[in-house]
Amino acid sequence: xxxxxxxxxxxxxxESTVVDRVSFSIERGERLAIIGESGSGKTLTALSVIxxxxxxxVVTGSVVFDGQELxxxxxxxxxxLRGEAIAMVFQNPLTALNPLxxxxxxxxxxxxxxxxxxxxxxxxAAIELCDxxxxxEPDRAARAFPHQLSGGQRQHIGIAMALACRPALLIADEPxxxxxxxxxxxxxxxxxxxxxxxxxxLLFITHDVALVPRVADDVLVMRxxxxxxxxxxxxxxxxxxxxxxxxxxxxxxxxxLPPDEHLDEIAVGHD
Amino acid sequence: MIAFRxxxxxxxxxxxxxxxxxxVLAVAVSYVWVPHDPARVVPGDKWLGMSADHWFGxxxxxxxxxSVVLVGARISLFVALASSLIAGVIGLxxxxxxxxxxxxxxxxxxxxxxxxxxxxxxxxxxxxxxxxKGSLLxxxxxxxxxxxxxxxxxxxxxxxxxLTQDFILAAQSxxxxxxxxxxxxxxxxxxxxxxxxxxxxxxLAILAEASLSYLGLxxxxxxxxxxxxxxxxxxxxxxxxPVLFPGLVLVLATLGFNLLGDGLRDATDPRxxxxxxxxxxxxxxxxxxxxxxxxxxLMPGAxxxxxxxxx
Numbered sequence: 001x002x003x004x005x006x007x008x009x010x011x012x013x014x015e016s017t018v019v020d021r022v023s024f025s026i027e028r029g030e031r032l033a034i035i036g037e038s039g040s041g042k043t044l045t046a047l048s049v050i051x052x053x054x055x056x057x058v059v060t061g062s063v064v065f066d067g068q069e070l071x072x073x074x075x076x077x078x079x080x081l082r083g084e085a086i087a088m089v090f091q092n093p094l095t096a097l098n099p100l101x102x103x104x105x106x107x108x109x110x111x112x113x114x115x116x117x118x119x120x121x122x123x124x125a126a127i128e129l130c131d132x133x134x135x136x137e138p139d140r141a142a143r144a145f146p147h148q149l150s151g152g153q154r155q156h157i158g159i160a161m162a163l164a165c166r167p168a169l170l171i172a173d174e175p176x177x178x179x180x181x182x183x184x185x186x187x188x189x190x191x192x193x194x195x196x197x198x199x200x201x202l203l204f205i206t207h208d209v210a211l212v213p214r215v216a217d218d219v220l221v222m223r224x225x226x227x228x229x230x231x232x233x234x235x236x237x238x239x240x241x242x243x244x245x246x247x248x249x250x251x252x253x254x255x256x257l258p259p260d261e262h263l264d265e266i267a268v269g270h271d
Numbered sequence: 272m273i274a275f276r277x278x279x280x281x282x283x284x285x286x287x288x289x290x291x292x293x294x295v296l297a298v299a300v301s302y303v304w305v306p307h308d309p310a311r312v313v314p315g316d317k318w319l320g321m322s323a324d325h326w327f328g329x330x331x332x333x334x335x336x337x338s339v340v341l342v343g344a345r346i347s348l349f350v351a352l353a354s355s356l357i358a359g360v361i362g363l364x365x366x367x368x369x370x371x372x373x374x375x376x377x378x379x380x381x382x383x384x385x386x387x388x389x390x391x392x393x394x395x396x397x398x399x400x401x402x403x404k405g406s407l408l409x410x411x412x413x414x415x416x417x418x419x420x421x422x423x424x425x426x427x428x429x430x431x432x433x434l435t436q437d438f439i440l441a442a443q444s445x446x447x448x449x450x451x452x453x454x455x456x457x458x459x460x461x462x463x464x465x466x467x468x469x470x471x472x473x474x475l476a477i478l479a480e481a482s483l484s485y486l487g488l489x490x491x492x493x494x495x496x497x498x499x500x501x502x503x504x505x506x507x508x509x510x511x512x513p514v515l516f517p518g519l520v521l522v523l524a525t526l527g528f529n530l531l532g533d534g535l536r537d538a539t540d541p542r543x544x545x546x547x548x549x550x551x552x553x554x555x556x557x558x559x560x561x562x563x564x565x566x567x568x569l570m571p572g573a574x575x576x577x578x579x580x581x582x
Contacts, residue, residue, distance in 0.1 A: 052443055055374060083445030090444075095437040100459045109455075110445040161445060 001067060003028045003201050004049065004169055009061035011044050011053060011225075019044050020225040021061070026169065031195065031202040033216035033233070035209055035248065041225035042205045046171045049203075050086050051078040066168065083110035087162035089191075091174040093154035097146040103154075104130070104142030107161045114165050129160040133190060152183035156190065163194055170195065171203045176211065188214050209252040213237065221245045284534020287470075290527025297341060298348050307335035309342045309494050318510055327516045330499070331506055340516050343496040346484075347477045347524050350411050354476035355469040357415025358422055363465065365419070366426025367453060370434065384423045392417040392475075396483055405489035407480075414479045418472040425468055429461040467535045474528035481521050496521050 002025040011019035019041040026032050034042045047053050049063055051070060063070040065086065070078065082088075087110070090096035097106055107129050108122035117125065123142070130138035133156040146154055155175060162170055172191060176184040192215050195202050204215050212219055212233055219236050221229040221244065229242040240246045278284035306326070313333035321328050327336035369380035396413035403409045433439065434457070442452050483489050484497030491498065496517040503514045 050444060052440060079443070079446045079448065081446070082443065083447075088441070088444040090437050090441055092437055096441045098438045098442075098456050098460070101455065109442065109447055113446050113448070113451075158441070161441070164445075 002026060002064075003030075003066060004203075005062075005064040006045075006049065007062040007064075009045060009048055009059070009063065011041070011048055012058045012060075013054075013056055018057075018225050019048065022222070022225075022227055024220055024227070024230065026201050026203060028168070028201060029199050030218065031204065031216045033204040033206060033212045033219045034222055035206055035212060035219060036222035037207055037248075040222045042222050043173055045222070046088070046173055046203060046205055049171065050082050050088065051075065052082075080114075083162075083167070084114040084165045085167055086169045086171065087165065087167040089155075089158050089162045089170065089172040089175045092178040093151055093158050094146075094178065096158055097154055099146050102143055102145060103149065103157045107142070107157065107164055110161065110164045125164070126160075129164055130157070133157075133160045133163075133194070150183075151179050152186060155179060155183075155187050159187070159191060159194065163198065163200070166198055167200060169201045169203065171205070172215075173205045174207070175204075177206070177208070184211075191215060209237075209248050221248070278531060278534040278538055281534045281537050283530045284538065287527050287530030287532070287534050290523050291531060294344060294348055294524050294527060298345050301341045301345055305338045305341055307338045309334060309338040318513075328513055330503060330513055331510070336499075336513055336516055339494050339499055340496065340520055343494050343499060343517060344520060344524070346407060346493055346495040347480065347521065349407060350414070350480040351473040351476045351524070351528065353408070353411035354414040354418065354479075355473045357412060358419035358472045359465065359469050361416060361419030362422025362426050362468070363458075365423035367430055367457065369423070370427045370430035371449065371453065371457075381424075381427060384420050384427070387417075387420040388424060390417060390420075392479060393482065396479060397488065400483060400488050405483065407490070407493075410480050410483055410489060411476070414472075414476045418475060422465070422468050422472065426461060426465060429464050430457055433457050433460045463535070463538075467532050470528050470532035470535060474525045474532065477521065477525050477528065 004026040006025065007023045009019055009022045010017060022041075022045055024032065034045065036042045044053060044057070048057075048059050049065070049070070051073070053059055059071060061071065065081070070081070097103060104123055104126040107126040108117070108119075111117045111122045111125050112119070127138050127142045130141045135141040135153060135156055141149070141153070141157075146157075149157065155178075158175070175191065176187050179187060188211060191202075194200070195215075202215065204212075206212065216233055219230065219233045220227050221236070221242065223244050229236065229240065229245050236245060237249065240249055278288060306324075311334065313329070316325075316329045316333035317331055319325050319329040319333075325335050325337065327340060330336055330339070365380065365384055369377045369384060371377070372380070392414060395417050396410060399409050399413040439452065439456060442456055447455075480489070480495065481497030481500065484495040485501040485504075487498065487501055489495060489498065499517045500514065500521070503510070503517070507514055
């Protein structure tokens with residue numbers, strides 16, 4: 001049985017259909033990437049999985065997680081899953097952290113909510129998580145306010161917060177888009193390493209084809225809310241079937257070196 | 272309180288804190304020591320001038336004006352604090368609720384707020400005072416309620432702004448409950464705006480209470496500054512100077528809360544934060560607000576002495 005099975009997921013805002021009969025599944029330990037330009041409905045697809053679409057959206061179809069149907073469940077029930085079984089990393093680490101709260105406390109939030117930890121235990125766990133995501137001086141980092149950290153460090157905090165409860169599925173919504181290129185490689189490597197060691201499944205959302213081979217095994221290509229192509233990452237990059245996929249690949253090749261080398265070079269330079 | 276530390280950065284904020292500090296101190300002293308009984312009528316001491324015994328002189332009933340003002344300041348301070356407390360509770364509750372509840376609850380609530388804002392403060396206070404005696408609590412409730420609904424509209428807009436930020440979505444995506452999100456993420460982020468508004472409401476409350484007492488609509492069991500002003504006003508053509516004392520205290524108390532509010536607002540508005548002590552070393556790039564208001568007519572470009580760009 002798949003960990004996550006999405007069938008005919010459709011999201012409408014009034015007359016306009018933003019996500020159109022999208023179906024895919026993620027096995028345990030599988031890493032799936034959704035690529036597409038902005039406005040292609042990839043983020044809404046991800047938000048529908050955890051039931052955080054805007055009030056005005058009408059969601060139909062089926063989202064089965066771990067054998068349970070999630071669509072139509074009440075917010076209170078869903079919130080027990082959020083952070084515990086399914087967690088999310090956001091695009092912009094500059095805005096995804098509360099500016100007035102020490103980051104250690106923010107990492108501790110899901111632990112206090114789901115694992116009933118007291119304040120002291122949660123704050124110790126937060127420091128361990130800071131260490132786990134490779135922040136230097138983890139106990140000082142945990143006491144910092146977001147503005148005292150760099151963008152890359154903040155995204156490390158975001159990842160620590162998402163992985164705090166060891167979720168079965170991690171949704172990463174463009175986690176590197178807002179970071180500069182050297183930091184991107186660093187964050188991707190961390191994400192790949194943690195996903196592998198925790199055996200977490202990953203739903204990776206991006207518009208950057210170049211990132212996909214580094215973090216995903218399978219890939220979905222979305223356009224105008226619908227899936228145009230899907231398959232193994234290698235196969236799609238070698239031999240895209242759909243003209244839109246071809247376009248995306250051409251665009252990526254035109255802007256830089258071939259995707260793999262491009263990133264490897266940066267990663268080496270950064271280490 | 273970080274907000275108050277910010278307030279101390281501007282001279283308006285500092286002056287506001289100073290004036291309120293003096294007011295609080297005077298009220299505290301009045302509970303320990305008052306030179307004369309402010310209610311005692313001494314017919315032989317009518318309209319005495321300032322002296323070592325009667326610092327502010329006496330009024331037409333021979334009451335010691337300094338004592339009257341000292342004890343009257345209690346009422347002003349109490350009304351200021353009680354009104355802003357009531358306004359804070361009403362404003363935060365209504366504002367937050369109308370912003371976070373689903374549309375079909377929130378929208379009607381917002382409309383209700385708009386309707387309530389239409390009730391004029393003083394008229395509402397007059398009605399309430401007429402219905403339930405002019406006790407201090409009635410007056411505070413009336414002022415607190417009408418300014419609370421105005422605050423609610425501001426809070427609603429602020430909460431709506433905070434709600435669009437990613438960290439709220441991040442909190443929801445990690446399973447944080449609505450109530451906890453409000454407490455830990457929303458309230459701290461709207462606090463600066465609410466604090467500014469509350470200090471302005473406190474100033475408004477002092478004036479509103481004084482107006483009601485001046486008109487003689489509040490209870491006369493306690494000497495209030497507005498009431499004393501009303502009494503002194505009857506003979507102002509013959510004895511003009513005693514009016515100054517309760518009047519000045521009212522002005523300074525109101526000014527204190529207003530300046531504190533201004534200072535807090537300047538401190539919480541990021542566009543204005545470059546002014547004040549921080550910008551002291553960069554006189555070439557004052558914020559536009561400061562440069563237009565504070566140009567020295569003799570030396571354009573040079574900051575006025577004592578202006579906001581002084582350290």
